[in-house]
Amino acid sequence: MSLRISVIGTGYLGATHAACMAELGYDVIGVDVDKEKLAALAAGILPFHEPGLPELLRKHVGSGRLRFTDSYELAANEADIHFITVGTPQRADGHGADMQYVDDSVDSLLEHITGEALIVGKSTVPVGTARRLAARIADRARPGSEVALAWNPEFLREGFAVKDTLSPDRLVYGVDGQQPLALLRRVYAPILSAGTPEVVTDWETAELVKVAANAFLATKISFINAFAEVTETVGGDIKTLADAIGHDARIGRKFLNAGVGFGGGCLPKDIRALQARVSELGLSHTMGFLAEVDQINLRRRDRVVSLAQSMLGGQLPGKRVGVLGVTFKPDSDDVRDSPALDVAVRLFNAGAEVSVYDPQGNANAAGRFPRLNYVESWQEAAQDADVVLLLTEWQEFRQLQPEELAEVVAERRLIDGRNVLDRAAWREIGWDITGPGEKYPQEEL
Ligand code: UGA
Numbered sequence: 329m330s331l332r333i334s335v336i337g338t339g340y341l342g343a344t345h346a347a348c349m350a351e352l353g354y355d356v357i358g359v360d361v362d363k364e365k366l367a368a369l370a371a372g373i374l375p376f377h378e379p380g381l382p383e384l385l386r387k388h389v390g391s392g393r394l395r396f397t398d399s400y401e402l403a404a405n406e407a408d409i410h411f412i413t414v415g416t417p418q419r420a421d422g423h424g425a426d427m428q429y430v431d432d433s434v435d436s437l438l439e440h441i442t443g444e445a446l447i448v449g450k451s452t453v454p455v456g457t458a459r460r461l462a463a464r465i466a467d468r469a470r471p472g473s474e475v476a477l478a479w480n481p482e483f484l485r486e487g488f489a490v491k492d493t494l495s496p497d498r499l500v501y502g503v504d505g506q507q508p509l510a511l512l513r514r515v516y517a518p519i520l521s522a523g524t525p526e527v528v529t530d531w532e533t534a535e536l537v538k539v540a541a542n543a544f545l546a547t548k549i550s551f552i553n554a555f556a557e558v559t560e561t562v563g564g565d566i567k568t569l570a571d572a573i574g575h576d577a578r579i580g581r582k583f584l585n586a587g588v589g590f591g592g593g594c595l596p597k598d599i600r601a602l603q604a605r606v607s608e609l610g611l612s613h614t615m616g617f618l619a620e621v622d623q624i625n626l627r628r629r630d631r632v633v634s635l636a637q638s639m640l641g642g643q644l645p646g647k648r649v650g651v652l653g654v655t656f657k658p659d660s661d662d663v664r665d666s667p668a669l670d671v672a673v674r675l676f677n678a679g680a681e682v683s684v685y686d687p688q689g690n691a692n693a694a695g696r697f698p699r700l701n702y703v704e705s706w707q708e709a710a711q712d713a714d715v716v717l718l719l720t721e722w723q724e725f726r727q728l729q730p731e732e733l734a735e736v737v738a739e740r741r742l743i744d745g746r747n748v749l750d751r752a753a754w755r756e757i758g759w760d761i762t763g764p765g766e767k768y769p770q771e772e773l
Pocket of ligand 1: 483
């Protein structure tokens, strides 16, 4: 019998997972409460930017293998495996994760499941969630139904979502029996046959793997950014330092790019939720270093703002600032917790006239901070600027030429917030250029 799958929550993770499950050949129903989003998805339109995903979505909406609904009843009746991919945002009243959407989606499924089913959690959750949900299932499942639970965290990166789903580095399943494991192995058979490593474990480990991975990545970024603070004070070259330690295979060069720090919908909230969770468990000191990781990361934004101020002789009010990039990283239109957008807004709040250009992020940024001047090209953003800030390393900005930018600006001042430009080439034609990890001579220390 062919596998019938539902994917509950059609945000970034869910829309990707649903389209990729259809690509593997399954009949998939995507479930969400947001009718507008469902209508767009059913028309093959994605509400966010993700290379390759619109094509996949249209292909499988077209083939009839991928449907969307707001009916849990339909999902319960027409699928046997239900992936939970709803959001677990930071709580409004603290650092912990808001579990309302996970709990609601499980409850709604339980109301309608009458036969055998497997619920598979993919959302990033505090450790202990699966065990708590298992008790909830035991308590609320309809009489006669048989509902099992597995935890199968997702490690996809924005910008590489399809590739990361169809060719992941590993598959991790937290299970409490042979049957859920056998079903997951059937679901992922086409991926496993490509030699993808498989980690079979218990619920708690599976939940922790996800947050441990993100905490490690965040720590790696803050580690190099802490050294950037040192080289900014004493001198030295942060990129060479990263290259040199990165040659050691035990360390590795990836995620050692000093810059304006990490942002997005995952790393910042996940390190906070992890600290909150271990504190609840009575281990308040255990993840204390993550508070430092967070602080180092946030100081990166302060540093760029103060650098801009120093470059402008201490004066921000009335100065024209061109901002290139507002998304939290390239190839994404996501501005959640974006260091770039935060810096742009702070400069605006300090009285600067801020023009912003991002290849994909303008609309989302304008939705949050409508008062910045959003423009359609880097030329417009940099027009008559007293200083230009490159804050997200889109390919378009990596390729900028010093002569081209010099034609539009008022003053040749540039902060390369992601360390992607060849500073010597820019200095050759008179640019005052600097960036993270570099000691800036005029800076008031
Ligand atoms: C991250 C993880 O990389 C994924 O494995 C995970 O599945 C995902 O979170 C999630 O939990 O859903 P993502 O948020 O898409 O993925 O972004 P990353 O590529 O990890 O980048 C995060 C931030 O770190 C970006 O702001 C990026 O600019 C910054 N970064 C990255 C640096 O500042 N320096 C680096 O060297 C690398």
